[in-house]
Structures are given as structure tokens and as C-alpha cells.
Amino acid sequence: MGFKGSPNGVVAISFFTVVCLVMAGVSYGATFTEQFDAFSSDGYHVQVAPDGQEAKIVLDQVAASGFGSKNQYLFGNISMKIKLVPGDSAGTVTAYYLSSAQPAHDELDFEFLGNASGQPYVLQTNVFANGVGGREQRINLWFDPSADFHSYGVLWNKNQIIFTVDDKPIRLYKNSEDLGVAYPKSKPMGLYASLWNGDQWATEGGLIKLNWTHAPFIVSFKEFSTLDGCVVTNNDITPCTATTTHWWEASAFQTINRNQAEQILWVKENYEVYDYCKDTKRYTTEPVECSRNVPLL
Numbered sequence: 001m002g003f004k005g006s007p008n009g010v011v012a013i014s015f016f017t018v019v020c021l022v023m024a025g026v027s028y029g030a031t032f033t034e035q036f037d038a039f040s041s042d043g044y045h046v047q048v049a050p051d052g053q054e055a056k057i058v059l060d061q062v063a064a065s066g067f068g069s070k071n072q073y074l075f076g077n078i079s080m081k082i083k084l085v086p087g088d089s090a091g092t093v094t095a096y097y098l099s100s101a102q103p104a105h106d107e108l109d110f111e112f113l114g115n116a117s118g119q120p121y122v123l124q125t126n127v128f129a130n131g132v133g134g135r136e137q138r139i140n141l142w143f144d145p146s147a148d149f150h151s152y153g154v155l156w157n158k159n160q161i162i163f164t165v166d167d168k169p170i171r172l173y174k175n176s177e178d179l180g181v182a183y184p185k186s187k188p189m190g191l192y193a194s195l196w197n198g199d200q201w202a203t204e205g206g207l208i209k210l211n212w213t214h215a216p217f218i219v220s221f222k223e224f225s226t227l228d229g230c231v232v233t234n235n236d237i238t239p240c241t242a243t244t245t246h247w248w249e250a251s252a253f254q255t256i257n258r259n260q261a262e263q264i265l266w267v268k269e270n271y272e273v274y275d276y277c278k279d280t281k282r283y284t285t286e287p288v289e290c291s292r293n294v295p296l297l
């Protein structure tokens, strides 16, 4: 009795709370269910580990599936670890992206285009602003992304977007509103992942088809705590746009440093297989934002 008013009771509760928070921080991050809603409820096409620290999505002839974040973000450093479909993944596409609501949506994309066993995966990134995309860059990764988990993310603020792999920058996309190019900076985006049959176009331009005898195709995700973005609530973006309290707004994150520039150029020189900026069939003159997105040393 008297629990509510008892000073000892209050102390006991707060001590217990602190212990729980410490345990949560040290040994466990956010669970899948805390951060995401699965797009399938059959218990098979989205599978969550009992401790909530890992999730798998399964593609077979019955269904494709995926999941989406409960929160909507505007700016931040948002990443997750992914282990891609191993073996013969030709024709499969693992999409992992931030997207705002339609129409005239903003979107930041990672798309992993599967391949025959032993052949390199292509990672395609793209940026949409106000419904306009067409800014694909494709690279081969310098490791086998199906052998282990690697982190993929974006550092996104008012001035630039940096796509990262294992925290290394692979692509820079600067705000070019001064050149008349729309930039994603006012529409909150959710984080989504899906695995689907893209064999009309994905692997060698659609030549290599998905082989269903190798199904089910499975991609795994973990580290659901690294969605470090400004969460938009009640459609009010002001706390995300009008403050200077978020670490990614600091001056160090408004431009890239020399190491980051070197890393991006290393990827471009050694691993890039397609760049919309150089596709003169699609763009007879180079899109105006292109030159400033190639870092200078």
C-alpha cells in the first residue's frame, strides 16, 4: 500500500528504469517491430528473429514482400546492415530506400541487382526530388555483399546527401537549387526495403531471368537502431528544418573532407559501371548538377 506516494517506491521504479535502459543500450538495439511494419503477415515472407534483432524477407513464386518504417524522417544519418541473397540471385532486386508520399515524391534509393552465382552484384543508387529521378549511378561492390552483413546508409542534410557503404562515402549529391534543380528537403521520408522479381530489366539488362528452382530468395537485415534521423510528427517539419540541434547540421557535415573525396573518387575510378552524367544518349547535355557532385581534391 502507499506505493505511489512512497519515496522508496519512486526510487525503486527509477532505478529499475535505468537498469532497463542501460541493458537496452548495451546488449540490444531497437527491435524490428519497434521500428518497422512488415508488408506481409503470413509469418513466412517477412521473418523476424525471436529477439527482434534480425529480419528476413523472402521472395518465392507465392509472394514478394518487404517492410516500411513506422517513422517518417527529414534529414539524418540513416543506415541498416544488409546481407543480400546468396548464390544465384539473378533477376532479383533488393530495394532499400527512403521515400516520401506521392505525388511529386522525393526518394533516395539503393537497389541491389542480383546476378548469377559468383558474378558481381550491381549497386544502383538514385535520387528523386519532386518526382524527378533519372540520376542512376551503378557500381560493383568491392566485396561479396551476400557473404556477410554490411551497412548501407545515407547522411542527408540541407546541403548534401552522401551515400555510404560500411560508413565509407560512395556517392555525393549536393543541393543544386541555386542551379534550378529540386532538392529533397521538405518532405518527410519513410525507410523501406523489399525484395522482388525484376528480371525484366535487372540483370544484364533483362537477359538473365530469375530461376525459380533456386527459390526461396532471402535477404536479411539487422541493426535497427541506426535510423538516426529527425522524426517528423503530426506533419510538422519545423523541428527538423528550423533547428540547429542535430549533429548532421554541423559545419563538418555540410561539405566533404579530403578523405571522403578520395574515397568517392576511388569508387568512381575502380567500381563505377554506369553514371547518368555520362549517358549522352539520355542527356544530350550533361545535367547541370553533375560537375559539382564529382569531388575536387
Ligand SMILES: *[C@@H]1O[C@H](CO)[C@@H](O)[C@H](O)[C@H]1NC(C)=O
Binding pocket: 113, 114, 115, 116, 119, 120, 121, 122, 202, 203, 204, 205, 273
Ligand atoms: C553480372 O555479372 C556480369 C558478368 O561479370 C556483369 O557484366 C554484370 O554487370 C553483373 N551485374 C548485373 C546486374 O548484370
